[in-house]
Amino acid sequence: MTGSTGDRSGPGANPAERPLDRLAPGDSGIIVRLSGDPATARRLMELGLVPGSEVQVVRRAPLGDPIEYRIRDVHLSLRRVEAANVHVAPR
Amino acid sequence: MSTSPLVEADADRSDPRTARRVAILGNPNAGKSTLFNALTGQRQKVSNYAGVTVEKKTGQCTLPSGRRIEIVDLPGSYSLRPASPDEVIVRDVLLGLQPDTPPPDLILLVADATQLDRHLYLALQAIEIGRPVLLAVTMMDAAETRGLQLDLAALQQALGVPVVGLAATRNRGLDALRDLMDRDIEPSQLRFHRWPPFVERVVTSLEPRIPRHPLLPERGRHDLAMALLLDDGEDPVLARAVPSEVLDDLRILRRRLDDQAPGWRSGEVEGLYAAVDAAVAAAQVTKGMTRDPTRERLDRILIHRIWGPVVFVLFMGAVFQSVFAWSVPLMDAIDWLVGQLASAVEGVMPAGPLRSLVVDGIIAGVGTTITFVPQIAILSLFLSVMEDTGYMARAAFIMDRVMSKVGLSGRAFIPLMSSFACAIPGIMATRTIDNRRDRLTTIMVAPFMSCSARLPVYALLIGAFVPHRWVGFVTLAGLTLFAMYFLGIAAAIVVAWALKRTVLKGGKPLYVMELPPYRMPAWGSVLMTVRDRSLLFLQKAGTIILAASVVLWFLASYPSSGPEATATRARLDAARDAGQVTRVAELEHQLAGTRLRESFAGRAGRLLEPVIAPLGFDWRIGIGLITSLAAREVMVSTMATVFNLGDAQDDVVSLRQTLRTAVTGNGARAYTPLVGVSLMVFFALACQCFSTVAVVRRETNSWRWPLLMLLLMNTLAWLASFVVFQGGRLLGLG
Numbered sequence: 001m002t003g004s005t006g007d008r009s010g011p012g013a014n015p016a017e018r019p020l021d022r023l024a025p026g027d028s029g030i031i032v033r034l035s036g037d038p039a040t041a042r043r044l045m046e047l048g049l050v051p052g053s054e055v056q057v058v059r060r061a062p063l064g065d066p067i068e069y070r071i072r073d074v075h076l077s078l079r080r081v082e083a084a085n086v087h088v089a090p091r
Numbered sequence: 092m093s094t095s096p097l098v099e100a101d102a103d104r105s106d107p108r109t110a111r112r113v114a115i116l117g118n119p120n121a122g123k124s125t126l127f128n129a130l131t132g133q134r135q136k137v138s139n140y141a142g143v144t145v146e147k148k149t150g151q152c153t154l155p156s157g158r159r160i161e162i163v164d165l166p167g168s169y170s171l172r173p174a175s176p177d178e179v180i181v182r183d184v185l186l187g188l189q190p191d192t193p194p195p196d197l198i199l200l201v202a203d204a205t206q207l208d209r210h211l212y213l214a215l216q217a218i219e220i221g222r223p224v225l226l227a228v229t230m231m232d233a234a235e236t237r238g239l240q241l242d243l244a245a246l247q248q249a250l251g252v253p254v255v256g257l258a259a260t261r262n263r264g265l266d267a268l269r270d271l272m273d274r275d276i277e278p279s280q281l282r283f284h285r286w287p288p289f290v291e292r293v294v295t296s297l298e299p300r301i302p303r304h305p306l307l308p309e310r311g312r313h314d315l316a317m318a319l320l321l322d323d324g325e326d327p328v329l330a331r332a333v334p335s336e337v338l339d340d341l342r343i344l345r346r347r348l349d350d351q352a353p354g355w356r357s358g359e360v361e362g363l364y365a366a367v368d369a370a371v372a373a374a375q376v377t378k379g380m381t382r383d384p385t386r387e388r389l390d391r392i393l394i395h396r397i398w399g400p401v402v403f404v405l406f407m408g409a410v411f412q413s414v415f416a417w418s419v420p421l422m423d424a425i426d427w428l429v430g431q432l433a434s435a436v437e438g439v440m441p442a443g444p445l446r447s448l449v450v451d452g453i454i455a456g457v458g459t460t461i462t463f464v465p466q467i468a469i470l471s472l473f474l475s476v477m478e479d480t481g482y483m484a485r486a487a488f489i490m491d492r493v494m495s496k497v498g499l500s501g502r503a504f505i506p507l508m509s510s511f512a513c514a515i516p517g518i519m520a521t522r523t524i525d526n527r528r529d530r531l532t533t534i535m536v537a538p539f540m541s542c543s544a545r546l547p548v549y550a551l552l553i554g555a556f557v558p559h560r561w562v563g564f565v566t567l568a569g570l571t572l573f574a575m576y577f578l579g580i581a582a583a584i585v586v587a588w589a590l591k592r593t594v595l596k597g598g599k600p601l602y603v604m605e606l607p608p609y610r611m612p613a614w615g616s617v618l619m620t621v622r623d624r625s626l627l628f629l630q631k632a633g634t635i636i637l638a639a640s641v642v643l644w645f646l647a648s649y650p651s652s653g654p655e656a657t658a659t660r661a662r663l664d665a666a667r668d669a670g671q672v673t674r675v676a677e678l679e680h681q682l683a684g685t686r687l688r689e690s691f692a693g694r695a696g697r698l699l700e701p702v703i704a705p706l707g708f709d710w711r712i713g714i715g716l717i718t719s720l721a722a723r724e725v726m727v728s729t730m731a732t733v734f735n736l737g738d739a740q741d742d743v744v745s746l747r748q749t750l751r752t753a754v755t756g757n758g759a760r761a762y763t764p765l766v767g768v769s770l771m772v773f774f775a776l777a778c779q780c781f782s783t784v785a786v787v788r789r790e791t792n793s794w795r796w797p798l799l800m801l802l803l804m805n806t807l808a809w810l811a812s813f814v815v816f817q818g819g820r821l822l823g824l825g
Contacts, residue, residue: 034357038349038353038354038356039356040601041356042172042356042357043170043174043601043603044603045357045360045361045364046169046170046172046212046360047169047209047605048209048212050364051361053364059390059394061394061488061489061492062394062395062397062399062489063492064492065491065492065495066491072206072208072209073209074206074209075605075606075607076603076604076605076606077484077487077488077491077602077603077604077605077606078602079491079495079602082601082602082603
């Protein structure tokens with residue numbers, strides 16, 4: 001299901017939109033919407049991953065997962081499966 | 092709105108009944124504990140919230156006016172819509188649902204000046220509840236170093252609550268904070284988020300159906316209604332707050348909202364963050380440098396692709412070494428002191444059952460309990476320094492991938508690792524895991540890690556039954572020992588996997604984790620944590636361990652005059668009269684053996700024999716299995732006593748020899764190497780340690796988990812030994 005938030009035009013409207021886990025370290029983007037389970041999406045947003053905020057990929061963990069992101073001056077570690085539900089417009 | 096939310100208090104400040112309750116609330120790493128310590132000093136105590144193992148820290152503070160206030164340091168939280176047991180407690184305290192903690196008269200909200208973008212979210216949620224809030228902005232010095240300038244008056248204006256800036260390291264702002272706490276603070280008149288009308292209508296219709304509660308302000312009722320609507324029906328505290336028909340209606344309302352407006356839950360978050368952004372924009376004079384050079388420099392090594400794991404392994408080696416080895420002198424010292432105490436008592440009290448109870452039951456039990464303390468203290472010292480500095484999150488970041496394979500988070504690694512020394516500090520260390528199911532899973536598998544108490548047993552059995560032979564560049568003995576450790580790890584993986592798919596299934600755990608800025612540990616609070624953890628263990632688990640130790644003493648000592656014991660005693664008296672010194676020593680050992688064999692424990696060993704015979708164990712091993720409930724290594728001295736060797740632990744060589752040549756009633760060899768292996772497998776997998784059971788009982792606050800652990804581990808141990816022994820016999824190894 002796609003309980004989308006902050007996105008009035010529906011998924012896929014922005015051709016440049018990509019899941020956060022696809023970004024490479026050093027890349028950054030603006031969060032467009034969150035998909036997946038609504039309660040989980042809500043929690044991710046409470047931690048600062050709100051649509052409109054800028055997020056930057058800092059580095060991958062030594063074994064490739066999870067990934068460190070910088071958002072709202074806070075550094076968060078997200079597993080790939082979690083980051084896949086955060087959709088960003090790359091910059 | 093008045094420009095100042097402050098009103099001079101005219102209540103009688105010396106009246107203890109009006110003692111104001113202040114709750115410190117804030118994100119993890121916002122500087123909450125530092126502020127709590129600065130305000131309360133040594134006047135604090137640590138306990139647990141009723142019914143859960145969340146730590147409750149309370150303290151007292153005297154304000155300039157002489158009025159005393161009670162401060163509770165709430166667990167660090169990201170949100171008042173809870174996602175962990177800690178956050179549930181915070182919500183319950185603030186909404187007046189926590190029975191042992193009345194809601195605060197004032198919320199002292201702590202936010203880091205360099206992370207207002209995120210920390211103010213919780214502040215706005217707290218203001219929304221309708222209780223008076225006082226905002227303390229910490230790390231003002233760190234902000235200034237970076238060139239970040241804040242206009243706190245503007246922030247006060249934007250939030251409608253008094254704001255004070257702090258630099259806790261130099262105690263800056265503390266006096267101003269104390270002055271503010273002395274005044275009466277009104278709740279903010281501002282609202283930061285409005286739900287869409289269709290959600291608001293649902294909430295308004297719910298409000299009158301929530302029973303009135305003297306501790307809950309009107310806006311709090313609104314928030315409770317909202318909490319009920321947002322909860323997925325998993326929260327037992329919330330469920331108890333309202334009649335069941337309201338819960339049924341809630342389920343329908345929630346489903347209707349999900350259908351009509353799928354994104355309705357997140358509206359509040361977006362609304363509050365928009366208000367956060369506005370407040371930060373108003374308060375920030377200059378943004379300054381947003382980079383954190385210390386973090387960048389340290390992270391470049393500590394979570395580097397190659398250096399990160401290298402440093403982590405070295406660090407873990409140091410932790411393991413200290414829990415495992417550095418605690419030995421301390422534990423020996425405790426042993427010595429307990430021994431001195433025992434001989435002192437023996438010198439004062441006349442020989443007899445009472446002295447035996449005091450020395451072998453009570454003092455031995457107290458000794459057992461205290462010997463755990465060095466390991467617990469050393470491990471909590473490391474853990475608390477790791478938490479304080481921010482390295483704990485990095486360690487979890489490195490290990491998360493590995494632990495995710497068994498359905499756990501990276502935070503489970505350290506408790507499991509420590510369990511190789513002893514499961515008790517390991518189980519206590521699971522408090523750093525915030526997800527309840529993950530924490531329980533970790534607790535349930537921790538005792539599978541081969542602890543140091545199993546080593547003497549492995550050493551005895553390997554010495555007795557494993558031939559000295561080289562296999563490549565290792566000995567067969569070394570390989571066998573490795574196999575036992577490996578067996579425990581393999582069992583832990585399988586059981587964790589199985590638990591996560593059965594009894595501990597469910598929920599949608601989020602593994603998002605903050606990597607906080609690096610900080611110097613506050614040594615005062617580190618030492619306080621170490622002290623509190625050790626004391627909590629002594630008080631709570633210690634009583635159970637002591638009681639069980641006395642029960643075991645009784646079982647192994649009574650009845651003390653069976654037919655054989657009486658006969659042996661007569662022969663001993665005769666030998667004494669005749670002055671046959673060697674004969675006396677021999678008979679004393681024999682008497683100890685006879686008494687144990689004829690005691691309740693001895694009889695239980697015989698009763699146990701049919702159950703353990705399929706594993707290759709006889710009744711003598713059965714006695715050892717019963718007495719080793721006190722501690723696994725007791726197996727060694729019990730076997731020595733059973734075989735009339737006295738409990739001479741330094742005479743392991745002759746015990747090995749005795750085990751090899753022991754015979755059964757009909758003269759056959761009692762213990763083959765296959766029995767030795769079967770017994771080692773049993774020790775590797777069985778839950779025999781009642782200290783572990785006691786600490787699991789304490790940490791999970793119920794008998795359900797320790798009983799499940801006993802059942803699960805012992806069934807598994809029995810099956811594995813059965814397969815080893817019977818399989819080995821089929822292959823002709825018996």
